[in-house]
Amino acid sequence: GEDVEQSLFLSVREGDSSVINCTYTDSSSTYLYWYKQEPGAGLQLLTYIFSNMDMKQDQRLTVLLNKKDKHLSLRIADTQTGDSAIYFCAEGRSGGSYIPTFGRGTSLIVHP
């Protein structure tokens, strides 16, 4: 199976919360990342969390980490049409110079 797994699509209504889930396999992961790719653009680091943390909040973004279950989630509050993009979960390991291993990406579609 893949090292990092995430669902491929999520559709939400504008103003609702979005929750994008991710599971990873390597318990030695040190950094867990969320990247965003807007249409025609490159990957943008959205947020990250250290593996010794449970939660990180940054404005409308909340990252939750369950290290026991190797589960990571990204919650976007008050989702806007501008949040429509592909969101990639990634893990980085200290033994690998933290170079991320990415998932397939979740396409978030926000409709009015």
Next chain:
Amino acid sequence: EAGVTQFPSHSVIEKGQTVTLRCDPISGHDNLYWYRRVMGKEIKFLLHFVKESKQDESGMPNNRFLAERTGGTYSTLKVQPAELEDSGVYFCASSLGTGGWGTEAFFGQGTRLTVV
């Protein structure tokens, strides 16, 4: 300050032809990385340069792919001869220092390669 730039943004070539992708990292970034995303699949690591040296090329799919970074500045990724399964988006990223990625890496917009 200019970000990571990649050329071309799109390339359509026939099977068996050669294509060269270029990446210009952020000035002063010693680390340069190539990734590839085949449609619908995960973004896969190809290789990592530290200056002009290949630090890790474990992700290179086969010997049809050749990456270079002469002088430790820009990098090229050549595919020769191209096959249909090489189609995808090729991303380049760069980061400061020799300690690796951390939270310092920046991506280019990618080159979309289509082999027909």
